[in-house]
Amino acid sequence: MPNEFVKRSLDEIRFWSRIMKEHSLFLKLGFRCEDTQLIQEANQFYRIFEQIEAKSHSFTDTTDPEQIKHFNMEVHSAVSHIWVFKRKILGLIIQCKLPGGNNFPLLVDHTSREANYFRNRLEELNTGRLEPLPDAIIDENVFFLRIMADHAKFIGHLLDPSERQLVEQARNFSQDFDQLLFQAIDLSGMRPQSQTQPLLDQFLDQNRVSVVSLRDFKKTARDLIEACRIKSIIHPLLADHVFREAERFLHIIDLFEASLTGKEVTG
Numbered sequence: 001m002p003n004e005f006v007k008r009s010l011d012e013i014r015f016w017s018r019i020m021k022e023h024s025l026f027l028k029l030g031f032r033c034e035d036t037q038l039i040q041e042a043n044q045f046y047r048i049f050e051q052i053e054a055k056s057h058s059f060t061d062t063t064d065p066e067q068i069k070h071f072n073m074e075v076h077s078a079v080s081h082i083w084v085f086k087r088k089i090l091g092l093i094i095q096c097k098l099p100g101g102n103n104f105p106l107l108v109d110h111t112s113r114e115a116n117y118f119r120n121r122l123e124e125l126n127t128g129r130l131e132p133l134p135d136a137i138i139d140e141n142v143f144f145l146r147i148m149a150d151h152a153k154f155i156g157h158l159l160d161p162s163e164r165q166l167v168e169q170a171r172n173f174s175q176d177f178d179q180l181l182f183q184a185i186d187l188s189g190m191r192p193q194s195q196t197q198p199l200l201d202q203f204l205d206q207n208r209v210s211v212v213s214l215r216d217f218k219k220t221a222r223d224l225i226e227a228c229r230i231k232s233i234i235h236p237l238l239a240d241h242v243f244r245e246a247e248r249f250l251h252i253i254d255l256f257e258a259s260l261t262g263k264e265v266t267g
């Protein structure tokens with residue numbers, strides 16, 4: 001019989017281990033040729049998460065929950081290590097110890113926040129301590145809106161400056177998501193009074209509209225980059241990566257919406 005804990009664990013690990021693997025690649029590509037030690041470390045993390053990803057696909061929803069609990073711990077440890085690596089790189093860049101490198105500090109910080117999110121998920125799964133729905137709705141949205149706002153900024157800065165229209169569109173998305181993020185923070189500050197069904201429902205609806213259009217923009221950008229139709233220094237895999245993260249956020253919004261309206265039905 002499929003176990004909900006096993007199913008959710010595998011879903012998180014399959015998605016985020018691929019993301020962690022790709023972060024290792026992106027960070028490596030942003031290092032200078034002489035940063036051989038850092039390149040080697042990035043390669044190591046790539047292999048570690050590649051193995052974790054493969055292992056996650058060798059399990060099924062009927063795998064023994066104890067085995068999955070152990071696997072979650074193993075992944076948790078790898079994620080903690082990559083988080084430390086990312087923060088170390090951030091420190092080096094900010095202290096100007098990697099002059100001429102091509103990793104933006106915000107990008108490195110962003111990837112470390114994603115690692116931290118993944119680590120928290122694994123802890124929640126293994127301890128069985130899940131946030132109450134109204135809190136989860138606000139916290140997940142605060143996390144993902146910031147992630148989306150960052151993506152828009154990265155795209156805007158990695159497109160060739162001559163792609164004026166696309167750069168402008170990316171800037172608009174950045175502003176749109178900064179504003180949504182502030183609204184989410186406002187809603188968060190008004191807790192618990194703000195956690196009414198109509199407000200949370202409207203919050204999800206509003207966020208969904210913007211995430212759908214950002215998702216579509218990323219999809220278009222990805223296709224244009226793959227077909228070599230626009231000028232940029234965006235790796236095709238990075239374009240697909242940020243597209244997948246938007247899809248993930250949309251999926252989470254839909255799950256929240258279903259839980260909220262489900263509650264409405266049962267009163």
Ligand SMILES: [Fe+2]
Pocket residue numbers: 019023111114241245
């Ligand atoms: Fe990412």
Ligand SMILES: [Fe+2]
Pocket residue numbers: 110114147151242245
């Ligand atoms: Fe991201």
